Amino acid sequence: MTLAFDLILCLMIIGTAASALLMRNALAAIVFFIVFGNLLGLAWLAMDAVNVAMAEIAIGAGVTGVLLILARQRLMALGDDLVCDEMPGWLRAGALVACAGFAALVGAAVLSVAPSDDLGGPIAALMPSLGIENPVTGVLLAFRAYDTLLETFVLLGALVAVWSLAPGTAWPHPPATLALTEREGHGVAAAFGRLLLPLALVMAAYLVWTGSDLPGGAFQAGTVLAGGLIIAVIGGAVLWPRGDNRLLRVALVLGPAVFLTIGLAGIALGRFLFYPPGFEKALIVAIEYSLALSIGVTLALQLAGPPVTPDHKG
Template identity: 90%
Template sequence: MTLAFDMILCLMIVGTAAAALLMRNALAAIVFFIVLGNLLGLAWLAMDAVNVAMAEIAIGAGVTGVLLILTRQRLMALGDDLVSAEMPGWLRTGALVACAGFAALIGSAVLSVAPADDLGGSIAALMPGLGIENPVTGVLLAFRAYDTLLEAFVLLGALVAVWSLAPRGAWPQRPAALALAENGGHGVAAAFGRLLLPLALVMAAYLVWAGSDLPGGAFQAGTVLAGGLIIAAIGGAVSWPRADDRYLRVALVLGPAVFLIIGLAGIAQGRFLFYPPGFEKALIVAIEYSLALSIGVTLALQVAGPPVAPDHEG
């Protein structure tokens, strides 16, 4: 990328972030936040970090943006006018100084790393033994598999925390429906949801398969699947199952369970999360597909929120 493009992109990122923070109108702030997520994805793409760019756009802009919009809608339904009190000048100044200091600290740490001090060479030397070509997948599922396994359980634990907020008498009912109440937009949303969900399923399956050798993988596929489920729910094309639904719970625990079982089976070979020679790619792809399903369903249900009593489902 050219220097001019990089400078313009940096200015747009900083300006959009400032607008998202300083806007008094909640909806306008959310819109700027979504734009910021897309700009950050473009920045990662400019640095050839395609996997990170996909995750940023899907999670940072897509799923999180929808979550903020739904949160605003529910707060307004509870009578909150979403108008924040005026912040004292000293607090604004203190926050600005703290953020500037933190940014300077991060910049100093990044610039202190010599360009030659990367792990690319070491990772490239180990990749042929896995039977895959995408180094990101290799790091996440082999060289740093402990972290990825824990992240899967943390994501599941976050959903349990959301469900724990269910009011008395709501458990184990369904989350609140996300379908649009306005007649004018309901038909369009329903048609779009029915069209988008099958495309999201196909795209998620492709991202997992391609993630072995190209940018993609379980987390990117899971967020695409979650986005398709959320849009379909908003359009009324799908409805949330009850929290005690057997198939739902299988989908939620499938990814972490398959990952853990394969990891424990590696102990027979002498090490936890060890892939037997000749089966590395097959086991990694199996983990990726099961994780993608669990991540997609978990993220969608986190956006949907805790179960509600049947008479409050609207």
């Protein structure tokens, strides 16, 4: 990338971030936030961090942007005008100083790391023993698998918290009524939903499989799967299962359960989350596929809100 492109991209990132923070119109702020996430994805891509770029665009901009739009709709349905009061000047100045100080600390920390401290070499030397070539997958599922395992349970816990703590009145419509009813848009949404869901399944399966050696993985695949499910439900191609559906609950816990089971089985061989020699890639791929399903279903259900109860028909 040229220096001019890098400078323009940095200015656009700073500009969209400032716009998202300073806009008083909630919808405009959300739009700038989504653009900000996509620009960050381009920045990661310019630094050859393809995995991070995919995650940023899919989760940081895509899923989070949809969540913010749905949150805005729900707040408006509850009577909130979403108009912010004018912030005092002293508070603006204090926030600016705090953000500038934090940015300076982060910059100083990054610049203090010498190029010779790069962990790429030691990680690359360990990758052949795992039978995979993507260092990101190796780090996430082998060298810092504890963190990744906890992240899967945090994601599941977030859904449980939404279902348990959020009042039903926080959602103007239950998930069972997400399908479009307007005649003008229903046909297009239905056709698009029927087309997109199979494509999302194929793409998710591909992202998991290729994630062993190339950019991809369970989190990116799960995000794609969640997007396909949401579009399919809006188009009426599929219906939300009830909250007490056993298959739904199995899908939610499958990924964390498989991950934890394989980790516990490793204790018999010496330590927690130890992969037996010769079975490393097979176990990692099994974890990735189960996680992709659980992540996709969990993200989709978090977007939908409270679970469908036996009272909802269809």
